Amino acid sequence: xxxxxxxxxxxxxxxSSLSEEVVRVEGLWKxxxxxxxRITSDKYSQMSKDxxxxxxxxxxxxxxxxxxxxxxxxxxxxxxxxxGKSTLIRNLxxxxxxxxxxxxxxxxxITKLSENDLLEFRKKTFGMVFQNYGLLPHLTVLDNAAYGxxxxxxxxxxxxxxxxxxxxxxxxxxxxxxxxxxxxxxMQQRVGLARALANxxxxxxxxxxxxxxxxxxxxxxxxxxIEIQDKLNKTIIFVTHDLSEALKLGDxxxxxxxxxxxxxxxxxxxxxxxxxxxxQEFVQDASPAKVVTAGSIxxxxxxxxxxxxxxxxxxxxxxxxxxxxxxxxxxKGILLGVTNINRLERxxxxxxxxxxxxIDASAITKIPSVSEDTILEDLFGIVSANPYxxxxxxxxxxxxxxxxxxxxxxxxxxxxxxxxx
Amino acid sequence: xxxFPEIIxxxxxxxxxxxxxxxxxxLETFFDAVGWSILQVMLGFEFVFTHIPxxxxxxxxxxxxxxxxxxxxxxxxxxxxxxxxxxxxxWEMAMQTLSLVSxxxxxxxxxxxxTGILMAQNNRAESIIKPVxxxxxxxxxxxYLIPALMFFGxxxxxxxxxxxxxxxxxVIRLTNVGIRTxxxxxxxxxxxxxxxxxxxxxxxxxxxxxxxxxxxxxxxxMMALAMVVIGSMxxxxxxxxxxxxxxxxxxxxxxxxxxxxxxxxxxxxDRLTFSLSERTSQNNQSHE
Numbered sequence: 001x002x003x004x005x006x007x008x009x010x011x012x013x014x015x016s017s018l019s020e021e022v023v024r025v026e027g028l029w030k031x032x033x034x035x036x037x038r039i040t041s042d043k044y045s046q047m048s049k050d051x052x053x054x055x056x057x058x059x060x061x062x063x064x065x066x067x068x069x070x071x072x073x074x075x076x077x078x079x080x081x082x083x084g085k086s087t088l089i090r091n092l093x094x095x096x097x098x099x100x101x102x103x104x105x106x107x108x109x110i111t112k113l114s115e116n117d118l119l120e121f122r123k124k125t126f127g128m129v130f131q132n133y134g135l136l137p138h139l140t141v142l143d144n145a146a147y148g149x150x151x152x153x154x155x156x157x158x159x160x161x162x163x164x165x166x167x168x169x170x171x172x173x174x175x176x177x178x179x180x181x182x183x184x185x186x187m188q189q190r191v192g193l194a195r196a197l198a199n200x201x202x203x204x205x206x207x208x209x210x211x212x213x214x215x216x217x218x219x220x221x222x223x224x225x226i227e228i229q230d231k232l233n234k235t236i237i238f239v240t241h242d243l244s245e246a247l248k249l250g251d252x253x254x255x256x257x258x259x260x261x262x263x264x265x266x267x268x269x270x271x272x273x274x275x276x277x278x279x280q281e282f283v284q285d286a287s288p289a290k291v292v293t294a295g296s297i298x299x300x301x302x303x304x305x306x307x308x309x310x311x312x313x314x315x316x317x318x319x320x321x322x323x324x325x326x327x328x329x330x331x332k333g334i335l336l337g338v339t340n341i342n343r344l345e346r347x348x349x350x351x352x353x354x355x356x357x358x359i360d361a362s363a364i365t366k367i368p369s370v371s372e373d374t375i376l377e378d379l380f381g382i383v384s385a386n387p388y389x390x391x392x393x394x395x396x397x398x399x400x401x402x403x404x405x406x407x408x409x410x411x412x413x414x415x416x417x418x419x420x421x
Numbered sequence: 422x423x424x425f426p427e428i429i430x431x432x433x434x435x436x437x438x439x440x441x442x443x444x445x446x447x448l449e450t451f452f453d454a455v456g457w458s459i460l461q462v463m464l465g466f467e468f469v470f471t472h473i474p475x476x477x478x479x480x481x482x483x484x485x486x487x488x489x490x491x492x493x494x495x496x497x498x499x500x501x502x503x504x505x506x507x508x509x510x511x512w513e514m515a516m517q518t519l520s521l522v523s524x525x526x527x528x529x530x531x532x533x534x535x536t537g538i539l540m541a542q543n544n545r546a547e548s549i550i551k552p553v554x555x556x557x558x559x560x561x562x563x564x565y566l567i568p569a570l571m572f573f574g575x576x577x578x579x580x581x582x583x584x585x586x587x588x589x590x591x592v593i594r595l596t597n598v599g600i601r602t603x604x605x606x607x608x609x610x611x612x613x614x615x616x617x618x619x620x621x622x623x624x625x626x627x628x629x630x631x632x633x634x635x636x637x638x639x640x641x642x643m644m645a646l647a648m649v650v651i652g653s654m655x656x657x658x659x660x661x662x663x664x665x666x667x668x669x670x671x672x673x674x675x676x677x678x679x680x681x682x683x684x685x686x687x688x689x690x691d692r693l694t695f696s697l698s699e700r701t702s703q704n705n706q707s708h709e
Contacts, residue, residue, distance in 0.1 A: 095609055123615035134610035138628045147624070148614040192610075199614065 022203060022235050023069040023092065028101035030087055030259075033058030040064075040100045049258040061087045063259040065101070069235060076246040077239045079256035085239045088256065089205055092237065093126050094118055105203070123152050127196030131208040133188045135180040141167065141191050142176035148199035166194040169228060186217040193225070197232070206238045210245065222248060243283065247271065247291050255279055267291040287377070289412045294379060295372030297411055298392045298401030301327055307336055307359050314359055315344045327391055328364055333398040337364040338388050369393045372400065376408055383408060441568060456573045462527065463577050466520035475512055479503045482689060489696045499692075502685035509678045511660060515686060518649050518659035521577060522690070525584035525645045530638065533589045537596020537634075538622065547597065554590040562587055562651050570655050580652030584645050591640035599633025600626045635698030642694050646687045660686075 029040040039058045049060045062084045069075045079085040090096040092103060094110055103110050105125060113121060127148065135144050143150075146163035154162075167173060170190040180188050189209055196204060210218045210225075222245060229236065240246050246253050247267040254264045255278075263275035271291045274280040303326040305314045318326060318341050325340030343363045368382050369391040382390050389402040444452075473481075479500050487496030506515050540547040565586055569579035603626050611625045627634075653661030660683050667676035 090609075093613055095612055119615040119617060121615075122613060126613060128610065128613035130606045130610060132604070132606050134604070134606035136607055136610075136625060136628070138631075147611070150624075151611070151614045151616045151620060195610075205613070 020071040021068050022071045022073075022106060023075075023237070024102075024104040025068070025092070026066050026102045026104075028062055028065040028088075028091060028103065029099045030061035030084070030091060030096065031058050031099045032061060036099045049260075060259050062091065062098075065256075065259075065261055067254055067261065067264055069237065071235055072233050074229065074236045074238065074249055074251040076250035076253040077237065077256060078241065078243065078246045078253055080241055082258075083256040084259040085241075085256050086207055087259075089207055089237060089239050093122060093128065093205060123148075123199070125202050126205055127199045127201030127203075128205040129189070129192045129196050129207065129209040131211055133180070133185075133192045133212075135188055135191055135195075137180050139179075140176060141172065141178050141180065141183070144180060144191050145176075145194040145198055147195055152199070163194065163198050166198040167191070169197065170194045171224070184217075185213050186221060189213065189221065193228075197228075202235060204234045204236045206236065208239050208241065211240065211242065218245075225249075243286050244290065247286060255282065268293065268296065287412065289377040289380075290375055292376050292411055293372060294370050294374045294376070294390070294392050294403050295401075297376075297407045298372070298403050299407070301389070301391075301399070301402045304329060304399075305339065305359060306330070308357070309359065310357050311344045311347045311359055311363060314339065315341065315348065318344070325388065327388075327399060327402070328359055329399050332396070335369060335391050335393055335397060335399040337366040339363045339365070367391065369397075369399075370403075376412060379403060379408055441571065445571060452572045456578045459524070459528070459578050459581050463520060463524045463581060466523045467517060470516040470520045470523075471513060475503075475507055479507075485693055486689075489693060489700075495692065499689050502689060506682045506685055509682060511663065511679060511682045514659045514663055514679075515682055517657075518646075518661065518683070518686065521581065521584070521649060521652065521657055521659055522642065522645045522686075525581050525588060525648070526638070526642050528581065529585050529589040529641050529645065530592060532585065533592035533637070533641065534596050534634065536589075537593045537637075538600065538627075540593065540597040541600035541626070542618075542622075550593070554593060557586050558590045562648070566651065566655055575656040577657050579655050580648075580657035583655070584648040584652055587648050588641045588644040591644060592634070592637035595633050595637030595640070596630065599630030599637070602633070603629040632698055635694070639691065639694040639698055642690055643687060646683065646690065649683065 031037075031039045033039070033056070035056060035058060039052060039056060039060065044052055044056075045064050047055070049063065052058060052060050065084075065088060077085045077088055087096055091098050092105070094103075094113075098111055101111070105121075108121065110118065110121060136147065139147070142160060142163055145167050146159040149159040149162055164173075164176065167176060167190075170193050172187065172190050172194065175183065175187065180191065183191070189212075192209070196206075210221050213221060226249065238249060247270075250267055252264060252266055253270050255262045255270065257278050263270060263279045265273075265275075268291045270279065271283050271286050271288055274283055303317065303321045303323050305317065305326050305328045307328055307330045309317075314326075314328075318324070323341075325338055328336045328339050330336055339359060343365075344359075347363055367386055367388060370379060370382070370393070372392055372394060374392075379390055383405050389404045391399055392401045392403060394400040482503050483496040483500040485496070486499040487493055490496075503515075506512060536550065540550050562583060566579070566583050569582045573579040573582060607625050607629060608621060611621045616624065649657070649659060649661035650664050651661070653659065653665050660679050663679035664676055664683070667673075667679060
């Protein structure tokens, strides 16, 4: 975890600093029924989906949905069945035509495109992965993976070369000549993924891609997909009904309820600050341990020792503060480790070592540290293995705060917000 | 009082008769052309079937049964059935019947599959064509036997026409249903990659609908066979004519021989075309 984090931090900051908008959805409505256009007026936007159906007989699929997605972002659309999430993702590629509203992708308003321009636009911009894979059963795995390229009119040789490369990316080399029905569900979905990736799309649309898989395979696919995404860094729009999947994968999550967006936010925001009772109910079983990060619950260390202070000073600081131990940092603020009264006293009593002006290595125990975006779940192992608070380090291994054991357990205890607040 | 008032009468019969005579007077060349082309195809099939000697045809049927159905006993059964037809003295008639059925099926498919595609892609077309198909299948065949006779004269051509009317609906319906029930995700996937309507049709819909279409072909073939006796009433030669003659002369034994020959042909054709549809569906079953 520690090793991978600087990279994640870097990409995250790159995303936020550039924040180049790729998808922008404004006032999107999808209404099924005779008077669909009329329903999208202001008069109805305050009414609930049920009331509109009872009053007018029109079924609202999406109700005044607006959001935007930046380049490289992993955006999750989450909701239960019937919430409109599949409708929403299909609107983005205009497999379903919106009733009103604007969908701007890379600055192009796709609701206004002609049929031909739309086909071209789909070829260039999108790759899509489906819940039940949407493979063509009469074609081999290789031909399936190459289908998008075939539609684009690439010569056969190039189609296959590219398709092969992405079959390899998803771990399916050697399976090219099989037919989809000879593969397991997880492998079929890999073919679906390879097919989408082979087109080198800017935006990857994924409609519950892992929902049809067994839990174990699902987890494995999620992990592998995270790896693939780390390499390719696409903009991803991912539909799911599975909260833990959403929290695990998403940079941001939009929760849909009855065709409306109930909340958009980072996983942590969604779990810790639910916007309304619906979201609250949705996330109540979610473990904050999976979303809350060390950075958000860390505090400043009450006592901090500096290596140049020397053992005697350190000892008196600790005694005054009634502490048995503390973290030690050097001049640059880099964490060296932890020391305690016993060790300092032993050094002072020892005639040779007592001459030292600094708290040096012999007094310091190295301890594991975490970064700001480490989730609490990953702290459990460290908590159980050592008695100290957990140091949180930022750039260049500088100490930025500590996480106290009590705070961890207070955050994840299920009745937080009831009694503790 | 209880009787339907005679005053209210729609003279549909007169209108139709008028339309008929108008068509006969004005479109004679058109019907002649249609009749001529059907006849050529008919003659082609007849030439082929009557020129293959029985001692080659029977081994071919054996091979077909053996290889396509993957069973030796089917092959032997098919060969035996054809041999029996020969021993009844009906070899040539059986071949005439076979060519009539083949020509009718060919035309039924040429008309039926595109019609089925049109229905699948256009809801309005479907709602118009569906009742027409119902009519084609339930209208007593004698009703259109007579106009067919008037347009095309006696012989093979009107009976091919009548057979098409009777036999085309299953392949039309099953093409339509087959395309409409193709896994929607596969269609969406093709569309999502920017495939044109035509590409979606030929890359996805038709291949995935193939098992259903093949069942339609099988049904159409069986119904065409069922029409041979009726077709013989307007002059189509073959086993049907033989059945008709023996009915007229009350020769039960002769009628039975001819009848069972038709049944044998039906069994062979049914099993062979069915194996085609089975084979296409093997690769098409997607793992759910």
